[in-house]
Amino acid sequence: MGKPFVPLHGVATDIKARLACYKQDWIGGFNSGYRILAPTAYIFFASALPVIAFGEQLERDTSECYAPTFPVKILIIDYHVLYSVFNFSCLENSIILSCILWTDGVITAVQTLSSTAICGILQSVIGGQPLLIVGVSEPTSLMYTFMYHFVKGRTELGSELFLAWVAWVCVWSAAFLFILAAIGACSFINRFTRISGELFGMLIAVLFIQQAVKGVVYEFWVPEREDPTLEQFQHAWRFGNGMFGIVLTFGLLWTAMKSRRARSCRFASGSIRGFIADYGVPLLVVLWTLVSYAFRASVPEGIPRRLFSPNPWSPAATRHWTILLDMFKIPYIFILAAVLPAFVIAVLYYFDHSVSAQLAQQEEFNLRKPTAYHYDLLLVGGMVLVCGLLGLPPSHGVIPQSPMHTKALVTLKKELVRNKLVKRLKSNLKQKASVANPQTDLQDEYQGTESPLPYPCTPRALKELQFNSVPRSPEIPKEDAVFDFEKHIDLLLPVEVKEQRLSNLLQSLMVGGCIAAMPALKRIPTSVLWGYFAFMAIEGLPGNQFWERVCLLVTAPSRRHKVLRNNHLMFVRTVPFKVIACFTLFQLAYMLSCFAWTWIPVGGVMFPILIMLLIPARQHILPRFFNRKHLQELDAADYEETALPFDLAVKEAEAEGLGKVNVEAQDEEAMPKVVTSNQEEVRHSYTFRGQTDSHLGAPTPHFPHQAHVPASSAP
Structure with missing residues (x-):
């Protein structure tokens, strides 16, 4: 018999698990010192600028x-x-x-910033997963626009009672989310396999690109509610504004992409390159804003166009604080009618928040601290309730900001651990320059760089990482290999994340500070905002296997074998190219269908429902068209039992004509899957002599039965 159902069991388990490491969440953040400011500034701009854009959109859509x-x-x-x-x-x-x-819009950027700041503080202080970034999203903006047009056409309500009626919608939505958290609906999260999460992440990136393109095109038009007879809206000046906007958009995009890769640049010192990589993007927003004022004296006022938002202390920005008094003016029939949009919002937030949390805690990040899906969903319900009663649009987990936050903390953790480890090795390796196997020498030093975490946190990743040997030239004997810690230490460090709460709290406080700094933010050109949207979309693509398979699909057949020479995912060797192509084309066609669905005026907000349908499709339909082993390689599912005994795996491989397995007796120790600091997936796998990767058009070299050295480490 199965276990009996216990309400709130998942929430209680999450709270107990996260409380065990709550103190360490704060200690780890403060121990990072000034370096915590780099991911804080990076994610602050990624959080604040889209929220301001959605606030402007809501301001236009809720004005009369x-x-x-x-x-x-x-x-x-x-x-x-x-x-x-x-x-x-x-x-x-x-x-x-x-x-x-x-009239002034009912919802403005002041409200969206307030919601993001309040919910961000709650998530960072009492939330289960502090890596999760919350904010007002585009689906929320679309739902509020739809509800506003519904309300203003009703004589019993009108636009004056819009926020009061939406408050009842939020009350019902919070109730639905509380129920979902209580019954353990987040246990379904293990059904969200890579195909669902990465497709959703790719779709969000496409939507950000679409918003950037639409914004650039909009720079050539006359804005709504503006007088077309003004000088800046004449044809010549509109064309000039659009062209200058293109320069600002692509200028920010290109320089931001270059700055994020500054660490691998050959110019300047390491500290300068690190500073540019950490703080370059926020500084570039300021720089390109200053560039927009270069021709101010010779162009009309309003060129280029800039962000708009009302004074944060104007009546339009403060009237929502008393909305609680108007809730009882709503007729009972409309209170009951609020159940329908509330259910839609609850489903949207359940999916968006869960997938955002999942993408922020991907297996590749090697997180040590436990998840808290159930408790975080309960907290989202509380956020929706609080925001509704305050007249604010609710916030929830957002993409791509959440995985961007985790990736920024990967860099922070690597720098902190590397500096400590190099300092220890400098004193310990002075008399031992020749190291045949750095595993033994580095193990204790690596563990000493950080205090152990209490249960249920997992052990540090290096305990599972096994080394072949120090990277060396073929002519150098193994026993003479010299370990240069300055060159080789990065190759030996696995991916780790600085799991703490401070960066999320600081960026939320900075978002709240934007309300007071609105006069300064209004100087940012809208074209710079479109460039930042495009940057966020592109920044979220690395590490997305869906994107990497699309790139492999469009690679010329004569050049596909070069993929094997660089860092690549294991399925490139184990899955035939035709299978990879069919699986990728299915995923691409499904994503384009979801993208087309977003163009439907009202039903577009329901596109996450289409992605949720991938869960039963992955479980029941795709196994009918793809080999089980290939499907597991392309889209591993936790609920599938795929491991085979070694002897059966050998027989099955030989039966399929893959060649005779060559396994050396001394290499029979199993090695778990690990992700190294260069994002390469390392797996313990048996290889076959004479096997050919015919699907890539190149012979497969024979690798020993051990972890391989990344291609970038070869001298």
Whole structure:
């Protein structure tokens, strides 16, 4: 019989597991010193700028226009100022208004920043997984736009009671999320295999690229609610604004991509290259903003276009704080009607938040501290409730910011461990320059770079990492190999993440500080924002196997064998190219279908439902079309039993004509899968003499039964 159902069992387990390492979460952050500022600044811009953009979008979508039914006569005070707001005709000392007046948006960037800051602080302080970045997302923006148009067309509600009705929607959504957390719905997360998570991540990247392209094109148009007769909106100046916007967009994109790779540059010292790699992207946003003022004296006001948001202390930005008083003005029938959009929001947040958490805790990151899916989902329900009662759009886990945060902490952890380890080795290896096997010598020193974590944290990754030998030239005998810790230490360090809460807390406080700094943020050109959107999309692609398979698919057949010479994933050798192509084409076609679905005006917000359908498809349909072993290599599933005894694996391999297995007796010790610091997947696998990777068009060299040395380490 199965275990009896216990409500909130998963939540209680998560809380107990995370409390065991809660103190270390803060100690680890403060022990990082000033270096914690690098990932903080990096993720702050990645979090704040999209939230401001979504706030502007909501401000446009929740504003109203109306035309006076009678002429309005006012005295001329400064008709130049009035001309910039109204279409009018002058009659002696008066102006006859025949205009379209616009009200302030119900939701602005002030509200989206407030929500992101409040929820980010809650996630960093009392959340289960501090690596998870929360914020207002585009699906939230689309749902609020849909609900606003529903409310303003109802005489019983109107736009005045929009936030009050949405507060009831958030109450119902929070109730649904509480129920999902209580029944352990996040146990379903192990069904979210790589095909679902990476497809969702790729789709988000495509949506960010789409937003960047639309923004660049929009630079050539006359903005809504602006007077097209103004000088900056004349054809010549609109064209100039668009071209200058292209320069700013691609300038930021190109320089940001270069700065993130500054560590591998051959120019300047290591400290300067590290500074550019850590702080280059935020500084480039400031730099390109300054460039936008280079021609200010010779162009009309408004070129280039800049971010817009109301004063944070204006009535439009502060009226939502008292929305709780208006909730009881909503008719009962509309309180019940709020259940439908609330259910949609709950499903969206359940999926988005779970996948964001999963991508931030991928196996490649070698995280040591336990997950907290159930508790974090419960906390999201609390965030939705708090935001709804405050009149704010709710926040939840977002992509690509969450995996970007983890990747930034990988670099931080590597620098901290490397500096400590090199310092120890300098004192210990002075009298021992020749090292045949660095495993024994480095083990104790590596473990000494950090205090052990309490249960249920896993041991440090180096305990599972086994070395063949120090990288050396073929003519150098193994016993004469010299271990140069300055050159070789990076190859021996596995991927580790600085798991702490401080960076998330600091970036959330900085997002909150943006509210007071809105006058300064309004100086950032919108074209710089589009370049940053494109940068975020491209930055999330490395490490995505879906993207790497797409690149392999478009590689010329005559050049595919070169893939084997560089760092590559194991399925490139073990899975035929035709199988890789078919699987990738299926995933690509499905992603394009989901992308097309997002163009549906109302139903577009339901695109995560299509991705959730991949779960039963992966479990029941794909195994009918793909070999079980190939499918496990391309999309490993935790719920599948795939391990075979060694003798059966040998017989099965020989039966399939792969050649005779050559296994040396001294190499029979099993080696687990590890991910090294250069993101290469290392697996213990038996190879076959004379086997050919015919699907890649190149012979396979024979590798010994041990971990191989990355190609980049060869002298």
